[in-house]
Amino acid sequence: MLSYVIRRLLIGALTLLLITFAIYGLIRFMPGDPTVFALEQMDPGRALNKQEIERMREQFGLNDQVHVAYFKWLSNVARLDLGRSISRKQPVSRLIRERIAPTLTISLTSLVLAYLLSIPLGLYATVRNGKTDERAFSLFLYMLYSFPAFVAALFLQIIFAVKLGWLPLFGMVSDDYAHMSTLDKSWDLFRHALLPVICYTYGGLAMESRFIRSNMMEVMKQDYIRTARAKGVSPLRIVVHHAFRNTLIPFVTLLGLTLPSLLSGSVILEQIFSWPGMGRLFFESIRERDYPTIMGLTLIFSLLTLVAQLLADMLYAIVDPRVRYS
Numbered sequence: 582m583l584s585y586v587i588r589r590l591l592i593g594a595l596t597l598l599l600i601t602f603a604i605y606g607l608i609r610f611m612p613g614d615p616t617v618f619a620l621e622q623m624d625p626g627r628a629l630n631k632q633e634i635e636r637m638r639e640q641f642g643l644n645d646q647v648h649v650a651y652f653k654w655l656s657n658v659a660r661l662d663l664g665r666s667i668s669r670k671q672p673v674s675r676l677i678r679e680r681i682a683p684t685l686t687i688s689l690t691s692l693v694l695a696y697l698l699s700i701p702l703g704l705y706a707t708v709r710n711g712k713t714d715e716r717a718f719s720l721f722l723y724m725l726y727s728f729p730a731f732v733a734a735l736f737l738q739i740i741f742a743v744k745l746g747w748l749p750l751f752g753m754v755s756d757d758y759a760h761m762s763t764l765d766k767s768w769d770l771f772r773h774a775l776l777p778v779i780c781y782t783y784g785g786l787a788m789e790s791r792f793i794r795s796n797m798m799e800v801m802k803q804d805y806i807r808t809a810r811a812k813g814v815s816p817l818r819i820v821v822h823h824a825f826r827n828t829l830i831p832f833v834t835l836l837g838l839t840l841p842s843l844l845s846g847s848v849i850l851e852q853i854f855s856w857p858g859m860g861r862l863f864f865e866s867i868r869e870r871d872y873p874t875i876m877g878l879t880l881i882f883s884l885l886t887l888v889a890q891l892l893a894d895m896l897y898a899i900v901d902p903r904v905r906y907s
Contacts (some may be wrong), residue, residue: 583751589894593887597880598655605651608872615667615870618642622668622869633871641667641873654876663880664873674878681881683753684851684858687774688843691781692757694869695839699786703793704820710798721790726787728845732781734853737738741776749773750854754830777854781846785839792835797826833896 616637620630642650657664663673688747702718709715742750749755753760755769799804801824809819847860855861866874 586891586895588890593891596887597727597883600883601648601655601876601880602651604874605872608867608870608875609647609650611870613870614638614643615643615872618869619668641665643872649865654873657699658880663877666871666874668869675871676874677859677877677881679813680857680859683856684844684847684860687777687781687856687858688847690774690778691785692839693842694778694782695785695789699789699793699803700825702783702790704785704796704825706790706794707797707801707824708816708820710794714746719794719859722787722791725783726791728784730780730784731849731853733783734776734850735774737779740770748776751853753857767853777850780850781843785843789832789835789839793828793832796831800824800827810889845883 589829600734611775614658615633616634619637622632642653654664661674663677665671666673666676669676683795702722706715706718709718738750741748749772753773754766755761755773758766761769780901797820802819805823806819811824814823846858849860849863850856851858852864859881862874863878863882865871866878
């Protein structure tokens with residue numbers, strides 16, 4: 582087990598190097614100069630000074646060749662220094678530290694909800710296979726899975742925030758949040774997070790419910806299921822105890838695949854809801870050509886994805902005792 586984990590960590594480190602080098606090369610060739618944007622942001626009415634632009638380019642290593650600049654960034658990362666944001670004039674590590682909690686709040690809540698709800702829904706669809714309600718339910722899940730989250734976000738904002746006025750339109754907390762009691766703060770955060778969490782959750786919920794149903798239908802055709810039926814085992818015990826255990830193995834693989842989609846989805850949804858998370862920071866950093874912040878966020882996103890995949894692989898041994906890492 583230990584040798585397996587060490588091997589996976591080494592492969593993960595190599596993958597991180599390749600990802601960060603590819604992203605660094607791509608962003609350096611994007612049109613636009615981050616120093617020009619930063620100076621225009623500081624004082625929009627002031628004429629740009631070429632000497633000041635050149636000084637900033639030298640300060641942030643923008644005159645270096647791509648591979649030289651990348652290895653300078655990499656050596657700083659090895660010393661736990663993610664650099665300094667060009668447009669915000671703050672350490673990138675501080676910017677990410679301030680934004681990681683809002684992103685994890687809605688992405689992990691969505692992940693837990695999707696997994697908890699998809700299991701009973703998938704089992705229900707299996708038990709009711711071929712019935713009218715199951716066909717209607719499967720069609721509904723298919724429609725949910727096909728519906729883009731950013732379109733759903735706009736519809737939900739129009740209905741629940743603009744038309745009905747039940748929920749806030751955007752933001753994470755209200756303006757008077759600091760003066761609220763603890764209970765009111767929790768309620769205020771819940772009201773602001775409800776629509777983003779719904780948009781994050783419904784696609785994964787539909788996919789995982791359909792995944793469980795399709796796997797369960799294959800398992801229910803196996804000989805040992807027919808044998809259990811012949812012995813008079815109750816239908817509920819066959820589904821839950823015998824069939825679902827074998828569906829758990831491929832279901833666990835989805836855990837490592839779901840997190841990257843949640844993080845990539847956060848770039849658009851956090852921008853729509855003005856949610857102050859890493860996705861919104863990533864979107865703004867690309868617009869501002871803020872290379873150090875883009876690289877810092879790329880590193881964190883990639884790291885979280887690789888860790889999730891490693892955890893998913895390690896869970897195999899828990900759900901399937903036949904798996905041996907040796």
